Amino acid sequence: MSFTRALMENLRVKLGAMDPLPPPPPLPEVPFPPSRVFPTPRRRSAYAEAAARHTTALVGIGHVGTRYATDVVLQFQAELAVAHAAVGTELPEDWAEKNGLLPLHSRVTSHRQFLLRPDLGRRLDEASLARLNEKARKGVDIQPILADGLSAVACMGAGLALLAHFTRECEARGWSVGTPMCARYARVWLEDEVGQTVNAKVAAILLGERPGLGTGDGLSAYLVYRPRIGCSDGDRNMMSNIHARGAPPEQAARRLAVLAGAMLDQKTSGVPLNLAGLDLGDAGGGGYRAPEPRVRLVYAGDAQDKNTKERA
Amino acid sequence: MNLSASIRGVGYRFTSVTEVLAKANPPKSGDDLAGISARDAVERVAARAVLADITLAELRAHPVVPHEIDELSRMVESTLDEGAYSAVKHLSVGQFREWLLEPSTTGPTLRALAPGLTPEMVAAACKLMSNLDLMTVGAKCEVVVRANNTLGLPGRLSSRLQPNHPTDDIDGILYTTREGLSYGCGDAVIGVNPATDTPESTAQILTRLHDVRVRNNIPTQHCVLSHVTVQMKALDLGCPMDLMFQSLSGSQKGNKAFGISIALIDEAHAKMKAMTSNRGPNFMYFETGQGSALSSDAHHGADQVTLEARCYGFARRYKPFLVNTVVGFIGPEYLEDGPQITRAGLEDHFMGKLMGLPMGCDACFTYHARMSQDELECLKVLLGAAGCTYLMSLPVGDDIMLNYQSTSFHDIPSVRRLLGKRPTPEFDAWLNEMGIMDGLKPGERFGDPSVLK
């Protein structure tokens, strides 16, 4: 080491560089904490009010530092819980029979497998195929199939009403409608094997759709002309967002019947189907979810308390 | 080429490079669905041992989809930078992994190497790496691109503002856009996934977003993510378009299912080059995601990580301004849960960066995948620490059209502050001028959308 460097190294020790660290500075007093307003519903900002007329996106919600206020966190968690609960709910084994529907079952054997193996959810298990062959009416114009899909909650909710309205609409048009049935652990393409087995002209599967935040009760319908194993998405027409706040079952059933009628007339479905001039609303197109007002999900206290607050 | 290994005296023999690549992959439900994954953890390690000894030259000679049936394989082969390739071709995948991790292998070296790597080489290295390995190398790679601002500089974290609306209500889109900007989001792009895929609607949204950008003098880009053919028609309608978008797949067959080919993207790129409203030189925007090839039965027996890398081999042809992997959107049949989605996000970022792309990530889950909100927040921090170029941003992370959960307006400034990262320099200056940010801290007008005209 150089002469001067050694000198400075010693001086540094002398000047206390190696002494123990001084104690940390004293802690400040805790300031009087700001009070947050939960559970009192916060007044929405003017921006949020104006935006709500155009979008259901949660905007104008403010911030705490760079994070959410507590009531926003709870609303979000409640919406997430509703979606997860809808996915996690399974259709009871005996639900179809109890509701007078022919019970069908895909090749899926567990809920986890249902999520991971869409291929198995597209095919009937042996017992269901035998039951279908034995009990279902064959050679029909329309074969509706109620199914759980990604929301058994939706299936058990508006499912029966949609099936009944759709059946009535079809029969009113003079078409023969197949045996009412309900499939468990079913994916959309299951309608191909079912429709092929009963030799239907049009198969229509009505099933729970993938839940969104705060919603788990939506149904979708997929229709295909001359169903057979090997049909693809391009062969189908669909309608989504069927529930009380979107397209209610009665209105949806009417539009689905119009769609089925077009298939019977034109003897095709999917991309080649000409939809011009049909009163379909959302049916037959890309099928987006129309804006629906977000509802406040979380209130502290019991339900009566909530009503008081809403009036106030 | 050796395709066998033994572990504790038990021999494992594989029949092809494609099989080795697939079985060396960490567990992914999509590989299980395709029936190509390792049968257990020990076989997976045996495949990795074999892979570690295969050279990069051997990987070049064995693309997972043969040249004869795939234009992507042919394009990668014919456009490979032979100079860069010859520097590393003799390395085994195991040696390549170690070389990537060496501190003396710097960002500029990796950038120079990128055009000499095939997707299979990059995917192979990925399979021998842990999550922290992927982050270590990913953070070294520097990919800087320019449009109306400069993306990918060190110490920066950008975001796409994604103001989607289920019916393309333009006022709804603009309310969400202003909200996002007031949280410091949107420096990568303001990009709308349209509900209606028509040239007229695309042009209308682009024009209105452009107005907001010009009126407020915002240094960023805008984009409507309709099909590339629709955007080309929208350009003909005379609308301003800063970035042109398309989803890519990792095989010719997969791209056919998306309605695209190399020739079509070449044509779109040329048209955009002539007509784009951004200052350039980068103006393309691509999205990818593990599992897309399998979902159109176009995987040719290859695993989803390797096919994802092949998307990047496609994307780099066009020197894009943005590439992002939409990592959890495809659903649990391809990425089952939090650990798989996390792993995939870090893999895709690493592979994209190593191939020279400005890689962003849509860290997200659908509500039927088993990932918690807390796990998703962790992934955003991991990606930020790994040097991810940009994340998405939506109100509370909720896409009200596509029904999935991604990064929120609030998450972007939170992650930036936590990691000491800033937006692009131009956007950073704008945010400070507007009072939205005060350096890394929220400014006086933070979260106040009325600051925007």
Added chain:
Amino acid sequence: MILDRIVPRILSVRRLPGADPALLTAYGADPARHFALGLVTVDQDDSTYVALDEATKHAPVDVVFAKSFYAGSSHASGALSGEILGVIAGADMADVDAGLQALIRCLEHDACFYTANDAGTITVFPHVIASLGRYLSAQAGLQVGDPMAYLVAPPMEHTIGLDAALKAASVRAAKIFPPPTETNFAAAWLSGDLPECQAAAEAYAAAVVDVGRKAWDIDR
């Protein structure tokens, strides 16, 4: 940390054989004896003066030119300018090379500034030369081989430090450079026996650190 080394950065080193006589004359060389030049720029001027002197001890070279730049290296005219250009000259390139090697060695391993406060925003150069070379001895009016304390600090720190150094040891001031120098510092060269020069340098550095810790010594 205080008294951390701030090692000088050598920004450029160029060799110039057979320089034009006009250039040689302008830079203070003698065209009759000097045929080869060695030039360096460094971001610390005082370390470099010491290193140039060191070169004269190891090779038959003369320091023909050495000037600090105004306001120091944070206001440099270019990336390679630093705060000093030093030029050594010799009869042939081999001599100049030997001188440059000694100069570089000194900059890398000996002469340097030190931090005088924890933030590193005050610096001090309390250097002790055990044996002067031909260059600095002539500048200071001392003999070749004499010891010398070479002391530099910012104006206030230097003034207090110099007083402490002169009182702490049996030394005399060979030369005092009151502020401002070209780089806005202040300096002094103190002469005495080697242990006295050491004691002076130590007292100087300690006083500079003290001023940094206590910039005011009256109540406001």
